[in-house]
Amino acid sequence: MSRARLSHRGTAPTASFETTTARRARVAAGHDLDARLADLERAVELGEGLVSPEAMAPARAVLESADQRRRLAPGVVVVALLGVTGSGKSSLLNALAGTRIARAAVTRPTTTRPLAALPAGIGPSAAGRTSALLDWLDVDERVQLTADAGIGAATVLLDLPDIDSDEDSHRRIATRLVERVDVLVWVLDPEKYADAVIHDDFIAPMAAHAGVTVVALNQVDRLDDASRAAVMGDLGRLLAAEGLIGVSPVAVSARTGEGIQELRERIGRIAATARAAEDRLAADVRSAAESAWRNLDLDHASGARLVAGAHEPALSEAAALAAGADVVAEAVADSMRLRATAKVGWVPVRWLARFRRDPLRALHLGADILPTARRRSDSDEPQSAGRPVARTSLPQAGPAADGALRTAAHTTAARLASGLPGEAGADVVARSDGRASALAPALDRAVAHVDLEQMRSPTWWNAAAWVQWLLMLTAVVGGAWLAVLHVVRQYLLIMVEPPRWGLVPWPTVALVGGLALGALCAAAGTALARVGARRCRQRVEDRLRRAADAVVEHEVLGPLRADLERWDELVALLSGLR
Numbered sequence: 001m002s003r004a005r006l007s008h009r010g011t012a013p014t015a016s017f018e019t020t021t022a023r024r025a026r027v028a029a030g031h032d033l034d035a036r037l038a039d040l041e042r043a044v045e046l047g048e049g050l051v052s053p054e055a056m057a058p059a060r061a062v063l064e065s066a067d068q069r070r071r072l073a074p075g076v077v078v079v080a081l082l083g084v085t086g087s088g089k090s091s092l093l094n095a096l097a098g099t100r101i102a103r104a105a106v107t108r109p110t111t112t113r114p115l116a117a118l119p120a121g122i123g124p125s126a127a128g129r130t131s132a133l134l135d136w137l138d139v140d141e142r143v144q145l146t147a148d149a150g151i152g153a154a155t156v157l158l159d160l161p162d163i164d165s166d167e168d169s170h171r172r173i174a175t176r177l178v179e180r181v182d183v184l185v186w187v188l189d190p191e192k193y194a195d196a197v198i199h200d201d202f203i204a205p206m207a208a209h210a211g212v213t214v215v216a217l218n219q220v221d222r223l224d225d226a227s228r229a230a231v232m233g234d235l236g237r238l239l240a241a242e243g244l245i246g247v248s249p250v251a252v253s254a255r256t257g258e259g260i261q262e263l264r265e266r267i268g269r270i271a272a273t274a275r276a277a278e279d280r281l282a283a284d285v286r287s288a289a290e291s292a293w294r295n296l297d298l299d300h301a302s303g304a305r306l307v308a309g310a311h312e313p314a315l316s317e318a319a320a321l322a323a324g325a326d327v328v329a330e331a332v333a334d335s336m337r338l339r340a341t342a343k344v345g346w347v348p349v350r351w352l353a354r355f356r357r358d359p360l361r362a363l364h365l366g367a368d369i370l371p372t373a374r375r376r377s378d379s380d381e382p383q384s385a386g387r388p389v390a391r392t393s394l395p396q397a398g399p400a401a402d403g404a405l406r407t408a409a410h411t412t413a414a415r416l417a418s419g420l421p422g423e424a425g426a427d428v429v430a431r432s433d434g435r436a437s438a439l440a441p442a443l444d445r446a447v448a449h450v451d452l453e454q455m456r457s458p459t460w461w462n463a464a465a466w467v468q469w470l471l472m473l474t475a476v477v478g479g480a481w482l483a484v485l486h487v488v489r490q491y492l493l494i495m496v497e498p499p500r501w502g503l504v505p506w507p508t509v510a511l512v513g514g515l516a517l518g519a520l521c522a523a524a525g526t527a528l529a530r531v532g533a534r535r536c537r538q539r540v541e542d543r544l545r546r547a548a549d550a551v552v553e554h555e556v557l558g559p560l561r562a563d564l565e566r567w568d569e570l571v572a573l574l575s576g577l578r
Helices: 020-047 057-071 089-097 124-137 168-178 196-212 225-241 260-272 276-295 313-323 325-344 347-355 369-379 399-416 422-437 440-448 459-491 506-577
Strands: 077-083 115-118 141-144 155-159 183-188 213-217
Touching (some): 020 506, 077 168, 077 260, 089 260, 115 124, 213 225, 313 440, 325 347, 325 506
16 A cells, blocks of 8 residues: 655755755744744733633743753754554664664553663764753653664654553653653554544644644554555544644554654654754644633633723713712812902901801811921822822712712723623623722822812902902991091080081991992802802812823723733734634
C-alpha cells in the first residue's frame, strides 16, 4: 500500500547550519510569537482583578514556560515519543536512533523515567545549552548518539513513560513533559490506536499543536493489507475529527524498519525549520487563549454596551437627591433672602434678622466656613485634589434616597454589562455596587466645594441700602425738627411756625415720608430679592447636580466603563489569539 501523503512542505536538510530561507522564517516567526506573547501578557494583565485567577491560570503558565524555554537552547528542538503501554515507543526510539539505547518490552512498561537521546557531534557550547534545557525539563537520563539519526543536528529525542501507566508518577511525568517539549510524536498501535485515554485526554486537547504533531501507527507489520488500510483510514478520520487538520498518520514498524525513514523525514521537516520551539509556543498561546475563552464562557457573551460619556438620567437624579442638592439649593435661597433683609430691609426692623440663623451655616456651608476649613486643612487635615477637605453638616441621605442611588447604580451597571457572561457580568456589577455604596463622603465633599454665591451680593443691594439710610436720615431729621418745635413751644413759649407743604408741615412730611418710603422700598427690595433668590437657587442647584454627576462619573461610571473597556480589550485579544 502507498505511504500516506506528507502534510508538511519543504525538504529535510540535516546540516548543522540554517539556510537563508530557514533563518528568515525563524526570525519572522519569532517576531510573530513576540507579538502574540505580548498580547497574551496583556490579556493576563487585563484579567487581574477582572476575572477569577483560575480562568487565566493556563495563560500565566504559558507565559512563564515561554520565557524560560526561549532563554534555554533556542536552536535545540526536543522531540518526545508518547503513547500507551505496549505501543512500542522504546523500540521506535531505538529504530530512529539506529542503535539500541532503550529497553523494550511487549506487555509491560519499561520506561519509568524519561530518556534523552542527544544528537551526535554536538559541540561543547551546544552541549551546555542542551544540558540546561534538559535540566529544566527534569530529564536526568541522557545518552549521546554516535551517529547522525537523520532527524536534525540539534534534535533531542525523548522516550517518555506510558501515559496510561498504573503508576501515577509515570503519568505525571508524561503529562508535564507534554506541556514543555517542542515536537509531539504520538505512537499508537493497531490494538489501541483509538483508545479514549490517549485521544480524549491528550491528542484532542492538543489539537492547537497540530503544526508540531506527528502521529505514528507502530507495529503495522502485524496487519494484512486490508486491515492496515482500514486502521489507517479510521485513524485519519479520528485525527481530523479531533481538529488535527493536515496531520496524516505514518505507518511504521520498529521491528522491520518499515516507515522509519518516512518518520525521520517527517520529524526532520519540523525540526529543520529551526522554529519548532516557536511553533510549539505559538500553539501553546492559542491553546491558552482557547482555554481562557472557555473558562470565561465568552461564546455566550455579546459584548459590553459601552457608550463613553453617556448620560444616565435616573442615576443623575438619584445622586442629586442623595447629595441633598435640593436641600442645599433651598438653603441658599433662604440665606440670600436673609442677607437681603439685612441689607435692603426696612431699617427700623432689619436688626431683627440678626437673630435668625443663616440656614447655610446650619449646614456648615456658610460663606465663612470654607476659609476656616482651608486654614484647618493647611495644618493637619488631608487634601483632596489640591483643595481643602471640608465637611458639611447635611443630614445623611435617608433610606429612600440611599436606596434610590444604589438601585440606579445597580440598574445602570447591569444594563451596561448585560452582554458579559454571567459570572463576569455579576462581578462587574458587584464592584460597581460597592463603589456606589461608598459615594456619600465624595458627594459631601463635592457639595462643600460648589460655589454657593455667598461671597458676592447683587450690585443693586448697595444702592438700595443707601436709599434706605437716606430715607431713614430724612425721617430722623423730620422727627428731630418736630421735637425741637415742641420744646420751643412747650418750654420757651415761643410760637414758631415751620414751613409747610400745603397744609402739612415739612418736618411731618420728612418724618412720615421717610418712614413710609423706607417701608415701601424695603417691600420692593424684598420682593426683588426673592426673585433673585429663586434664580440663585436654580443656578446653585444646577452646579450641585453637575458636581454630583462628576462624582458619579469619577467614582462609579468611570471605573465601570474602564472595566467594560478592559473586558472588550480582553475579548478582542483572546479572539485574535485563538
